[in-house]
Amino acid sequence: MSYRAPVNDIRFVLNELAGLSEVCALPGNEDTNPELVDAILEEAAKFAEGVLAPINRNGDLHGNTVDNGVVTTAPGFRDAYHQFRDAGWVGMRGPVEYGGQGMPALVTMAVEELWCAANLSFSLCPLLTLGATEALHHHASDELKSIYLPKMISGEWPGTMNLTEPQAGSDLAQVRSKAVPNPTGDGSYLISGQKIFITWGEHDMADNIVHLVLARLPDAPAGVKGISLFVVPKFLVNADGSLGARNDVRCVSLEHKLGIHGSPTCVMSYGDNGNAVGYLVGEANRGLSYMFTMMNHARLGVGVEGMAISERSYQQAVAYARDRVQSRALGSDDASSAAIIKHPDVRRMLMTMRSQIEAQRALTYLTGAALDKAARHPDAAEKQKAQALVNFLIPIVKGWNTEQANEITSLGVQIHGGMGFIEETGAAQHYRDARITSIYEGTTGIQALDLIGRKLASEKGTTAKVLLTEVAATVNKLKAAGDLAVIGDALEAAQEATIKTVDYLLATFDSNPRAAAVGSVPFLKQMGILLGGWQLGRAALIARQKLADGEGDAAFFESKISVARFFAAHQLPQVAALAQTIRFGAESALEIGEELL
Amino acid sequence: MSYRAPVNDIRFVLNELAGLSEVCALPGNEDTNPELVDAILEEAAKFAEGVLAPINRNGDLHGNTVDNGVVTTAPGFRDAYHQFRDAGWVGMRGPVEYGGQGMPALVTMAVEELWCAANLSFSLCPLLTLGATEALHHHASDELKSIYLPKMISGEWPGTMNLTEPQAGSDLAQVRSKAVPNPTGDGSYLISGQKIFITWGEHDMADNIVHLVLARLPDAPAGVKGISLFVVPKFLVNADGSLGARNDVRCVSLEHKLGIHGSPTCVMSYGDNGNAVGYLVGEANRGLSYMFTMMNHARLGVGVEGMAISERSYQQAVAYARDRVQSRALGSDDASSAAIIKHPDVRRMLMTMRSQIEAQRALTYLTGAALDKAARHPDAAEKQKAQALVNFLIPIVKGWNTEQANEITSLGVQIHGGMGFIEETGAAQHYRDARITSIYEGTTGIQALDLIGRKLASEKGTTAKVLLTEVAATVNKLKAAGDLAVIGDALEAAQEATIKTVDYLLATFDSNPRAAAVGSVPFLKQMGILLGGWQLGRAALIARQKLADGEGDAAFFESKISVARFFAAHQLPQVAALAQTIRFGAESALEIGEELL
Structure with missing residues (x-):
């Protein structure tokens, strides 16, 4: 089933509800305007429809395989990522001084919606890279930034977030991974420990991968106040920026998941040979607060995912309902069988999907606009008000969009009747893929x-x-x-x-x-x-x-x-x-x- | 994760809410009494917990394979079925004159709950056999009954229901399969056509399979009034009751489904070689009304499935919530981490599951009791009132239990957090298995x-x-x-x-x-x-x-x-x-x- 980017609906929300022109008028956003955004949307729509959507089922069907630490992605993913990277999509929101385009959050959100709807598994790689980029940009030393940010923003080196351990899920106070000063005395650290649920933790789409890892320094306080953040690259980087030795970090296994099979979810092992070199980001023991900076954005991103996968499911359900002929229309004089889109309960289901998706898109984009105002509004009071709005809305957008994604994609299955239960149809994939969104980056209970x-x-x-x-x-x-x-x-x-x-x-x-x-x-x-x-x-x-x-x-x-x-x-x-x-x-x-x- | 049959809860509903002793007092039920039912429940609990539940994940993991029409079931299924058959569970509700035990619907319902919860895929085989048995018992000639019913009731020959065709799902008016009088003139018919979504349509658990098939006779009226019902055995039956030639019916392929992988969902082809012998059940052109007789019971059975899979999911969620330690308890002076069952939102989720399951069980069993009264109440007015109650409640029980099963098993996943999304945990299997229940035997829209x-x-x-x-x-x-x-x-x-x-x-x-x-x-x-x-x-x-x-x-x-x-x-x-x-x-x-x- 093909995906059609809902450009008209997005444009309506951007311009009429979320205040795109106000966002474009903010200091620093002068290069962006609604016409440019239109052009970006058209290009992104082409890419999402033509490159990402067609390989979505490949990801589900083939998944990823791991062999002695080497992860092979599903057919088409590597090539699609190279196209994605070369077209410059990774750096849309990245800071200009490191090669990014510095676009407003509202604009990048619209484009992200298309990536998530076209291919949720794929979209997670650039989403996590963006999060890692932001964490480094806000908190790392200039030296670390100059080494890593240009390559991450260009998409050459994707980033990951390594938080979870078997005993430390929602409760990061339980993190046990360790970091000790490198005996070489070069200021680096040696990291050891195992991390689980690491999305895109290892793969074959890029030359290097930049892991952000939470670990404890010696004598760090117990609990959340003793966690530090480290950069641990897959390949060490030489002084001239070229790739050096393979670092002591390894994908031990891949999880067998309910959905998002196209995205490798890795168990990562650091320092099996005592030599996983990492670099401290910012100050010691402040890792959790650094992670929270980016988690806010990541949570909003997951809200986008929930809405986007719902839109994909809706489009597929509408297409099936137009096509499938079954039973005569109720209250009609025509005794012949009708397309099921004419049946009142099917319309009720479609409208239940559609109306919630439109409500979610409007609320989500409103939050995106508030994020831009919170970042760049010249008036301090307005800026603060926008930040309070962002803080309040993010758990709602994350929690509500994703909880409803489970219901909406379930309606998408239901409209297909028996065919919805057959995997070839594709409706079930959206249902399975959606199910993670109300769990990761903080469950709905955590958001609430x-x-x-x-x-x-x-x-x-x-x-x-x-x-x-x-x-x-x-x-x-x-x-x-x-x-x-x-x-x-x-x-x-x-x-x-x-x-x-x-x-x-x-x-x-x-x-x-x-x-x-x-x-x-x-x-x-x-x-x-x-x-x-x-x-x-x-x-x-x-x-x-x-x-x-x-x-x-x-x-x-x-x-x-x-x-x-x-x-x-x-x-x-x-x-x-x-x-x-x-x-x-x-x-x-x-x-x-x-x-x- | 092990399953514990909720015998105390079931006993409470049977005795206090559904009126088991009244049902036992109905004419023809004299051999049944609450003490006997207790004993049956204890035995069924042992079987469900000890034999069926342990192979539930096998079914999900291995599924069924088809090779040149031969279907091989998942490890353990064949042996479990033989134990199930030999213990006499198949014939609990079957008519006494054909070797059944003639137990009340209310009692068999309680036992079915255990089979469904322990292993939904497995339970479908005896459930469909029961439906086919009832259709034959009510509508077939004495000759057909004497040939097939004893073997079906003993469990030696399971039964299937063949209704759906690619163009005929909810709308059975579109059935195109054909039946013509056999040129041999022996009174049999030759059946031709393809049926889809045939649950347990072919497998290796039994010597013969009895297919009930909807097809059209020559010159039959168009629409639902021109559909007849045929018995088409996998192996023809000789005059002495022994198995004869292989009939011209074949499993062409198996569907790849979202859930219930343990149950083979077959595409069945009849008469590829022009020689699929079938026998008319009852009168010509009355097949749909015959099917509806048994569909009412089947729908109630699917309502039981929805409630049962919810119970299974609930038990697993409670066990995980007791075991998983994460974050300190809110409002507690104890700073150490607590089992998540102590967290208010986890309790809310568990109680949301539990309270709906208990409500569903009570309403479902009440319907079972009404079914018994409708069948056997000596007072004609009471009998009629009970039938009206059954008719009214069945779509509610089928639709509500199964719609909520989707939500309840989703909560079961949610309580597991990230582990819920990992297939090894098992919570996701219940979520996937449940998803069919609001679709088959009439979608929720059809029920409504x-x-x-x-x-x-x-x-x-x-x-x-x-x-x-x-x-x-x-x-x-x-x-x-x-x-x-x-x-x-x-x-x-x-x-x-x-x-x-x-x-x-x-x-x-x-x-x-x-x-x-x-x-x-x-x-x-x-x-x-x-x-x-x-x-x-x-x-x-x-x-x-x-x-x-x-x-x-x-x-x-x-x-x-x-x-x-x-x-x-x-x-x-x-x-x-x-x-x-x-x-x-x-x-x-x-x-x-x-x-x-």
């Missing part, structure tokens, strides 16, 4: 705890209340907008229910954190639905105005209104139900004896 | 249309209203029961919301069937949650009484109350949200231009 604790409670609900006020303003506009009033009513009910849960969580978090935590994931979903509905409400108002002005493609704008109305009737009512659960569901979750579970 | 049309509207809501009245009676008892009043309040709100949607659907179905159909799946879910909550409310009342009487295991009964309270706060509020969607969500689903999807 972050949301109610570090984000909501720690600032006493300031950003939540700003958002609720903005939602109320949109409610008022919708209620005054004729046939859009029905959206306004549904959004208003959801907004009022959310005020209650915000108050409840603020009142409860300090006094009874366990009770608040029971409501954390329901609250994350509630916020996702409310804010997604808010964005679709904004979209409907804009579409109504465009229609009144006779501007643009009328059918396109009519569809935006239908999507918003559908979401208002099919998703927004869940907000009040979740509010009930959050406010009254804690005790019964906690009271049962642990031994009785 | 059946529910609002043939079940709700065609009897003008009679059974729905009977159920709503019974729910109201339980509401009143709960509201008068002290600390259970909170459950009563939540159930009451759900009941009132459901009255509105029943009225809406009854008013809409004839005048605007497409609008009603948009709300059909939400209505099915609404009914599942309402009726599941009702059953848990009943369970809580009984548990409260047992506690007051000082009878039985207090901790067990306390846990029943916690489960009901949890469900009331976490599931029942969704009913009102679904009611909003049903009543106000039709137009926006249908208005968007098909070409804009």
Whole structure:
């Protein structure tokens, strides 16, 4: 099944909802403008559709193989990566001084959506490289930066993130990998330990791989305050920048996974021969905070993944529903069998997918724009407000988009009926691939705890209340907008229910954190639905105005209104139900004896 | 991960909620009594835990292979089937006159739950055999019955159901397979055509396989009224009952599926050499109605599958959550890391799984008891009422249990964190296996249309209203029961919301069937949650009484109350949200231009 980049939908969100022109007007973004972004999108669409999407099933079918530490990627991946690298896509967001293009986050996000939808497994390699690049750019010495950043930004040396160990998953305090000063006295360190779940930890697509590794120095404090960050290249780098000796780091095995088979998930062993050379990034014992810098971006990236894989699944389901003829249309005089897209429940499923994807895209891109403002807004207060917004929205975007990706790709399977269960169809691959997104870079439970604790409670609900006020303003506009009033009513009910849960969580978090935590994931979903509905409400108002002005493609704008109305009737009512659960569901979750579970 | 048959929970549902002793008192069930059922359950538990569960992963890992029409099952399956057959499990429900034990549906259902949970792929072979047995028993001639039933009931010759063709999935009107009178004039027919998705269509576990096949006779009317049902054995049967020539039916290939790899899903070809001998079952052109007889039972069986695989996933998640130590417990003074079962969100997930499984088990077994009453109640009015209840509940049990199985097994993966995505863990197998249950034997959309049309509207809501009245009676008892009043309040709100949607659907179905159909799946879910909550409310009342009487295991009964309270706060509020969607969500689903999807 082919993939078509949804360029019109993306352009609408960029320009009308996320404020691309404002982002382009920020200091440092002068070289970017909506026309240039259009051209980039068109090129990226060609690449995603023509190069990445066609090898997506190869990745699933063939996966990666490891033989004595050498990982061979699926047919087509190596060549596609070389094309990707040579076209300059890796360095879009990289700093200009190291050869990057310094594009705004909002623009790179749009392009990332296409990579993720076309080939989720493939997209993880540049995504992790970007994360590693950012960590080095913010925290490494100029010497390390000058050695590694140009090669990483050009795509010649992809990067990886090595956090997890068997006993240290969500709980990085348990990291045991060690680093000791190199007896040569050259200022480097010798790293030892085993890391698991290392995405693209080893492969055949590049000459070198730059591993960022969390490890403990001798005498480091216990827990998270004793973790340092190291650069450990696969091949050491000579003074002239050429590749030197093979470093003592090795892929021991590959995991057999439910999905994303195209992406090698490695068990990595450091220092089996006592000679894994690494270089300290920044200061000792600050590794975790450095990782968190990039984890925020990575989490937003995973939110993009969830939305993108949902879009891919939706496109495949629509194509099948147009094609598959089965049973006569209900309430029709025509006795012959109809394409199943005519059946009301199939339409309900397609609209359930579509409306959530559009809501997610709008909210995700809004977060991307806030990221740009937080980085570059000239007004300190605006900058700070944007950063607070980013902090608050990231766990919602990450958690909600990915939880819903599981449901949306499941609907994608369901629409195919029995064929959905057959692997050749491809619908099941999206379902399997999506399943990791609500787990890695922090499970939904981790996101939700972050949301109610570090984000909501720690600032006493300031950003939540700003958002609720903005939602109320949109409610008022919708209620005054004729046939859009029905959206306004549904959004208003959801907004009022959310005020209650915000108050409840603020009142409860300090006094009874366990009770608040029971409501954390329901609250994350509630916020996702409310804010997604808010964005679709904004979209409907804009579409109504465009229609009144006779501007643009009328059918396109009519569809935006239908999507918003559908979401208002099919998703927004869940907000009040979740509010009930959050406010009254804690005790019964906690009271049962642990031994009785 | 080992499986432990939840015998205590099943016993509670059988005896306290589903009315096992009433079922045992029905004419013809005199040989069954709760003590005997206990003994059967203990034996079945041993078999499920000791024989079927241990080979479940074999099935997933090795699957089946086909070589020139010969299908080889996964290691251990053939031997397990022979043990299963020799222990007499196949014929539990079979008619006594053909060697069966004639056990009530309620009792066989409890045993089936264990087979499905232990090894879903394996369980499909006896499940389909039972369906085929029932179709023959009700509709075939005495001659056919005497030849086939004893061997099928003994398990020597398993049965299959051959309905689907590439162009005929949900829409059996499109069946094209043909049957012509055998030129030999012996009264048999020659069958030709290709059938797909034939579960256990060919394998090495038995000497013969009895295929039930839908095909069209010459000059049969078009559509569903021209389909006849045939028995087509793999090996012809000689007059003395011994096996004769190999029939002209062949497994052409096996499907590559998302899950249930242990069960061979075959493409079957009939009459490649013009000589597939079949025997007409009952009258010509009545095949579809015969199939529907058994499909009702099969659908209930798939509802059991959904609940059972959820239970398996739950058990595995609990075990992991007890074992996995990660992060300190929130709000605890103890700074050391805790088992994740102590984390509130993990408990929320476990209780979300557990409470739905208990609600489903109660509702499913209630349907099983109604099936027995519909078959054997001496009072004609009671019998008819029970049949109406069965008809109404089957699509709900099938649709709700299986839709939730997708969510519940997804939570099972989630609780494992990154390990959930690794196939060796086994959590992902349950997630993949479960995914077929909301598709086969009629998708959820098909169940939901059946529910609002043939079940709700065609009897003008009679059974729905009977159920709503019974729910109201339980509401009143709960509201008068002290600390259970909170459950009563939540159930009451759900009941009132459901009255509105029943009225809406009854008013809409004839005048605007497409609008009603948009709300059909939400209505099915609404009914599942309402009726599941009702059953848990009943369970809580009984548990409260047992506690007051000082009878039985207090901790067990306390846990029943916690489960009901949890469900009331976490599931029942969704009913009102679904009611909003049903009543106000039709137009926006249908208005968007098909070409804009």
